[in-house]
Amino acid sequence: MKIAVLYQSVRGGTKRAAHAIAKNFQDKGVIVGIYPVTDIDAQFVLSADLLVIGTWTDGFFGLGAKPAQIGKLNTLPNISHRKTALFVTYEIDPTKSLQQFEHWALDRGADLVGKQGFKVRGPFRKDIAEEIESFTEHLIMSNATTKSQ
Ligand SMILES: Cc1cc2nc3c(=O)[nH]c(=O)nc-3n(C[C@H](O)[C@H](O)[C@H](O)COP(=O)(O)O)c2cc1C
Numbered sequence: 001m002k003i004a005v006l007y008q009s010v011r012g013g014t015k016r017a018a019h020a021i022a023k024n025f026q027d028k029g030v031i032v033g034i035y036p037v038t039d040i041d042a043q044f045v046l047s048a049d050l051l052v053i054g055t056w057t058d059g060f061f062g063l064g065a066k067p068a069q070i071g072k073l074n075t076l077p078n079i080s081h082r083k084t085a086l087f088v089t090y091e092i093d094p095t096k097s098l099q100q101f102e103h104w105a106l107d108r109g110a111d112l113v114g115k116q117g118f119k120v121r122g123p124f125r126k127d128i129a130e131e132i133e134s135f136t137e138h139l140i141m142s143n144a145t146t147k148s149q
Pocket of ligand 1: 008009010011012013014015058059060061062063064065066090091092093120121
């Protein structure tokens with residue numbers, strides 16, 4: 001199984017989350033390529049079984065939250081009919097940014113197989129290791145199930 005983890009980060013929180021996700025997949029025996037969305041290996045991305053795409057939550061901390069820098073994500077290769085999982089990092093609430101990110105992926109015809117918010121900063125910062133574990137576990141299981149059908 002081959003997975004491409006693609007992320008957009010400015011201050012490093014989303015990059016750290018993406019690397020933790022990639023390491024978790026690798027520990028499970030998956031071949032992983034991890035790239036900032038502005039510098040991908042197109043050949044690897046096109047041949048991956050699953051794309052995991054992440055960005056951060058932008059807004060006014062509670063108001064008008066949205067997935068950040070969607071213009072950069074728009075430069076990715078076509079994700080139509082590709083198995084895709086999404087994640088956002090956030091400090092207050094990931095709900096709206098995840099919803100809009102999901103619309104973005106569905107508008108592009110992606111086969112959405114998972115989505116998750118990871119709180120990487122701010123008060124009550126959670127230990128995201130367990131959330132990453134359940135995120136990757138779910139994605140591997142759903143990929144295995146679809147392949148055996
Ligand atoms: C300009 C700006 C606006 C933000 N707005 C929100 C927001 O509305 N809701 C939220 O939960 N987090 C918000 N955040 C927090 C970021 O989503 C969070 O810190 C994220 O992990 C940053 O990712 P990065 O370190 O990869 O750049 C905002 C951060 C910045 C810099």
